[in-house]
Amino acid sequence: MGSLISSDNHWALLAALLAAAIFGFWAEKTPWGKKISGAVATMFFAFLLSNLNIIPPAAPLYDIVWSYLVPLAIPLLLFKTHLGKIFKEARSLLGAFALGAFGTVLGTVVAFAIVPLGEEGWKLMGVFCASYIGGSINYASASKALGLEDGSLLSAGAAADNLLMTLFFFILFSLSTFKLIQKVFDFEEEERLNVKPQPSQKEIPDEIRGMKPRNLALSISFSVIICAIGFEIERELGLMGSGILIITLLSISMGTFASQLIVRMGNPEALGIVLMQIFFAVLGASAHFATAVEKGPALFFFAATILTIHLIVTLVGGKLFKMDLQDLLVASNANMGGPTTAAAMASAKGWGHLTAPAILCGTLGYGIGTFIGVGLAGLLR
Secondary structure, three states: OOOOOOOOOHHHHHHHHHHHHHHHHHHOOOHHHHHHOHHHHHHHHHHHHHHOOOOOOOOHHHHHHHHHHHHHHHHHHHOOOOHHHOHHHHHHHHHHHHHHHHHHHHHHHHHHHHOOOOOOHHHHHHHHHHHOOOOHHHHHHHHHHOOOOOHHHHHHHHHHHHHHHHHHHHHHHHHOOOHHHHHHHOOOOOOOOOOOOOHHHOOOOOOOOOOOHHHHHHHHHHHHHHHHHHHHHHHHHOOOOHHHHHHHHHHHHHHHHOHHHHHHOOOHHHHHHHHHHHHHHHHHHHOOHHHHHHHOHHHHHHHHHHHHHHHHHHHHHHHHOOOOHHHHHHHHHHHHHOHHHHHHHHHHOOOHHHHHHHHHHHHHHHHHHHHHHHHHHHHHO
16 A cells, blocks of 8 residues: 655655654653654654655655765764864764674674574574664675575565664663663763753744854855765775765864854754754654565564664663763664764764764774674674
8 A cells, every 4th residue: 555645746755754853843842852852753753654654664755865965964063073072982982882783793693593584594694783783884785795685585674674773763762861771870861952042032042043044055065065075085985885984074174173164154053953853754754664564574573683682782781881871872873873873863862072973983883894794694604
């Protein structure tokens, strides 16, 4: 059964995604929305639209968001990041990222032992391991490296992955609000954008102050230029996934060495947050329960086992090694979704100091995920 809005009805579909994004911004101002965050509210809204067959779980517009809007948002979120301030956060996040990668490997071994996947199971095991250390790029590259060419298996795995990743992001975003977790990690959630305006500025919300036309034009122009340079270098190098890393480094360099120019941009991160909110809507829309169950319930349980053990290892190990909860959650996101989803989470949760380190760790996952997944598949074949 098709959706009410077809996948080629771009304008109606964009309107639905924006409605989900606006719902998330509204929810963020409510008591319950503050607990789960606006990003989770947006994902859940789009998830409902998709599973009620109002919007499709896949569409060309979603690819445009992934390919253009997300990269465009990264410089906007990073322009005010100073190079000298990220090393400490990157160092602490790297340890949490390594712990999460270990949890993924352990979870993959356990899942492979208890969930039968047939003759091609060892290949699927390597693909999921690679994906849950790096990201979707590793899903594709590992399947090619292992010679997994069965389209039905790959599509079934992708359907299960899309659903579970969205559910997993719901959990990651919400964990920092659980009283038990806060007590265990001695953590106190801070309200995002909780800035009291001066009397003369009450009519202007903090998140849009400074967004004059020239500010927007300057911010968007430099973001587009940086993306163009980053992806051109990626194309010349032939290294898939390197474009995001180059964009990150160029954006941080601007924040470090051209701070006066950044000041003239006003508040570029506000536009970046809006673009990321649309991205969260796409994540929610891509999680279609019926498709995942129809195409492969065994793969659903296989991936769920990996994610569960990964999260347990991350939280228990993080507590034992006295790691910060923010680092653990963002690093887990970097493992599962890659640099873009991790950066989006750090921004949405108000942990801006972790945005750049999240991208660096997520990009590292791109680099090592396929090697680890293919190596593990060879050992357990």
